[in-house]
Amino acid sequence: MTNPYPYSPSYRRLNQPLSTSSYASVAAGAGSQSSPARFGALSHLLHPEDDPPTRNNMSSTKQQDPWHATSYLSTKMPDQDTPPSPPLFIRPSYLRNSRHVERLETHHNLEVADFDESRRHSLPNSSPQDLSANIGSATVHRSRKSIIQDYLVRNPQRNSGPKKLPTCWSDIDKWPGLELSAGGTEVKFTGSTKTSDEAASIRSDHPMPREVGIYYFEVTVLSRGKEGLIGIGFSGPKASLNRLPGWEPESWAYHGDDGFSFSCTASGKPYGPKFAAWDVVGCGVNFETGSAFFTKNGVFLGEAFHNVRGDKLYPSVGMKKNNEHLRVNFGSDPFVYDIDSMMERQRDRVKEDINKTSVDTLDTAHDETLLIQELIAQYLAHDGYVETARAFNKEVRDERKPLYLDGDTVSLFDPSQDIHAINRQKIRAAILEGDVDKALKYTTTYYPHVLERDENKDIYFKLRCRKFIEMMCRVNDLQTTDPTPIAPKAVGKLPQKMTESNGASFDQQMELDDQLHRESHAPIIPPMPVPSPFNPEIRFGDLSKDDRMDEAPDSFRPSHSTNSESLLFDALEFGQELKEEFSSDPRPAVRKALDDTFALIAYQDARESIVGGLMEGKGRVEIAEEVNSAILVSLGKPSSAALEKVVAQAEVLVDMLSTDGGAGAFVNVRKDCLQ
Structure with missing residues (x-):
């Protein structure tokens, strides 16, 4: 059976479309007669805000929690007595510096705001145009079902937002006989299999986004049968769900009964130890290298697969025996394996490659240091920091004066002469x-x-x-x-x-x-x-x-x-x-x-x-x-400083390099370069 529902919805704010600028459009800059458009990439240096950006109605304590997860919105329609809650968002600790997750969280906050607004509209006698409303009769609310329907009707284009992270097992993309609990994080097999090849598998609600570079999750074996026929890994949307992951095309898995790894075939290879009840098995995919690895109880087992390909890859598990029970952790709780250190090592390697790159060819008339100083001076002048620009220029001239034996000095723009x-x-x-x-x-x-x-x-x-x-x-x-x-x-x-x-x-x-x-x-x-x-x-x-x-x-x-x-x-x-x-x-x-x-x-x-x-x-x-x-x-001048344009160009280039999980996925321009 193929996946009948490759389910990966992500929503979008109607009045705030999210689009990716092309490199050419950003590099061209704003014309002098065009409407002012600030990139705003450096304003946070003067007035830093909470990281990542949050709305006022969300707890700053929870936002700083690396395993923070907001409330859960089931794919099933809850009953009337259950209070409505906004969509779920999980920020795994190892992705705390990911620019993709930053965007995803900002988009999620917009979803929460829109959801709250839909709830406001659901109350009797409330209107978005009034500063206040008569709530004397606001004691009986519409059902949660109608509130969620109103939210979906008001936000039909949300599916074009950033690619979401997996949050739970899908209650649709699964084989019959699998029961979900604990908000979709636990799955238990309550059915039966008729043949030796038959099994029951399930996929997550969203695929792993390549834009994060490395994606990792862990599965705890709560109970297993005598043979331990359990497979943990990932698969594409077309992989059959009536067989263990790894046995089918577009599926890869590590099996607990024999410790073999299976890559799109029923013929496995020896890989690691068998796993039993209460073992924690982790699975990670490095999209930059196209490899996948597993861990067991916090121990790295090495790379299991190479040349992993697939447009959409979903975390997946499968089991064969009745009452086998698994729990997944997509990042809402701390991981057993130190995936944070692995991610930092990957980021450090990319940073080292960036630092080795010379920019002297960008401006043959000046060295790298003077080019940076000119960008800073122009930024200060552009934004009107007159005295700071004057002091900066004086310091640069004094610093470089011994280098000019013929009496010439470096000349930077002096805004104090510009009324x-x-x-x-x-x-x-x-x-x-x-x-x-x-x-x-x-x-x-x-x-x-x-x-x-x-x-x-x-x-x-x-x-x-x-x-x-x-x-x-x-x-x-x-x-x-x-x-x-x-x-x-x-x-x-x-x-x-x-x-x-x-x-x-x-x-x-x-x-x-x-x-x-x-x-x-x-x-x-x-x-x-x-x-x-x-x-x-x-x-x-x-x-x-x-x-x-x-x-x-x-x-x-x-x-x-x-x-x-x-x-x-x-x-x-x-x-x-x-x-x-x-x-x-x-x-x-x-x-x-x-x-x-x-x-x-x-x-x-x-x-x-x-x-x-x-x-x-x-x-x-x-x-x-x-x-x-x-x-x-x-005045016929650019609306943005040259330094802001450089930052914006870097953002676009990093976007291009991170689309397929490349090195750009490990770079956060704002955090790595501007703080």
């Missing part, structure tokens, strides 16, 4: 300090038409939303230091138009979100204050004329009141202004952004809420980079 670099630096500094009013004042004064361009209207919208977020940050910080409740009194002063347009109080939205939060068992994230951003230099020399713009009119001057109730009322008034300004924009993304932004009002400590991520400092960095890029494009 636009100084202006952009001031705008960036204002945003990073949270002073959006000052940033808008500088931008409209120095570059009055930049934010009016059609391609930059979204940047203006984000700046306005950021102002509201900064106002709520101040309110939140004062409220958390003074536990005296102020919300009822302040909300009583809420502008009438805002309360009427929302149709209900913000307290109801908070109750609704908290209800979803409790049901999903999401841990509460401890308060995380916005970190003081790296403040670019604010000494600009003799700029007294420009400095007078700090004395902005009242319409641009932020409130400095220390009364949290007064600050909250100011924020509500500005929120009404913001809502009216963009009420005619029909785009769902704009409405969603406004809803998320206004939801900050609903919480006593918004940093701990499900929308607390909006208050993190990285939001300032992102909008500062977008504004900086927009200004550069308006």
Whole structure:
């Protein structure tokens, strides 16, 4: 019997398509008249974020756990009383540095967010367009079945996302007589075989992705028959499931009754010891070398197969005797064998090969060191770090001065002579300090038409939303230091138009979100204050004329009141202004952004809420980079620095080299080169 269902679904966010850029498109760079597009590859150096990126409603403790696995979504439809849960994600410890798994986890977080949104829609009288909803009758939920169906209908294109990792045995891709338990990680044979060649096999829910370089899993023999006819290995989707893996074409396995290895044939070869009950057998595939190996109770048994080929290879096990019982570990628990060290040795070998490669031929006029220094200097100037660039240039000249006996010195770009670099630096500094009013004042004064361009209207919208977020940050910080409740009194002063347009109080939205939060068992994230951003230099020399713009009119001057109730009322008034300004924009993304932004009002400590991520400092960095890029494009300059383009080109090349499990699968540009 061939595989009737090569099951490997992976989903995709509808409004955020994931595509791979070609090398040529990245190498060409952005044109001066094109819309600004930052690669953002280096921004994390100034404001590092949690690694890997996580959403606010996920526990940072669990994300740091190398064996972290989120909740389980069965391929079977659970009964009505079972609380709905998002799809499963497992990050094996040995893949903690894998760029493919980083992308997979980011994609999974989007799935979780969409799943939560589907659950929100499933509650009575809830609407994505309202800041709050009447939940007085929200005591009876729709069944889990209808919630999952709603999720799948709303996200039909998820199958084009990153290739997923195996998480459990498939309840479809198996031979009858095999029963699953423990969330699909245990399989037991309860049937019978009629002939000596007949057996029962099963494959995992997803194939092993080549993009990880090496894939490894372990199987514990919980019980076995007297003969121990159990096979552990991997197979393609066409391998028959009524025979042990290894006996069929496109299947490879290590058998416990005789210790032989079988490669696509019923004729095996002596390989390792027999295995019995409670033995732990590991199986690994090195896609770079095309080889496979096995371990037994943490001991490496050597390579069993070479020239392993196949587009999709699934972990697979098979057994012949009744009550034989196996448990698989795809990475949710620690492994017995030290696969982490094997992976690190492989990564170190690839790094060594990279370090041996010379880049002198890339620029024959300069040596490698000077080429790197020029890239750094141009990056600092491009992003407006005027004083840092000036100090860096001076240090480079002083360092290399003894090398130029004829009096010539190395010449790097000096941004201190570029008035636009100084202006952009001031705008960036204002945003990073949270002073959006000052940033808008500088931008409209120095570059009055930049934010009016059609391609930059979204940047203006984000700046306005950021102002509201900064106002709520101040309110939140004062409220958390003074536990005296102020919300009822302040909300009583809420502008009438805002309360009427929302149709209900913000307290109801908070109750609704908290209800979803409790049901999903999401841990509460401890308060995380916005970190003081790296403040670019604010000494600009003799700029007294420009400095007078700090004395902005009242319409641009932020409130400095220390009364949290007064600050909250100011924020509500500005929120009404913001809502009216963009009420005619029909785009769902704009409405969603406004809803998320206004939801900050609903919480006593918004940093701990499900929308607390909006208050993190990285939001300032992102909008500062977008504004900086927009200004550069308006001046006819590239929106990205040369160093960022080099990083982006490296990412694309690594992608190309990792597609078939090549050396690129062991490289993570961000972790290996930028940290």
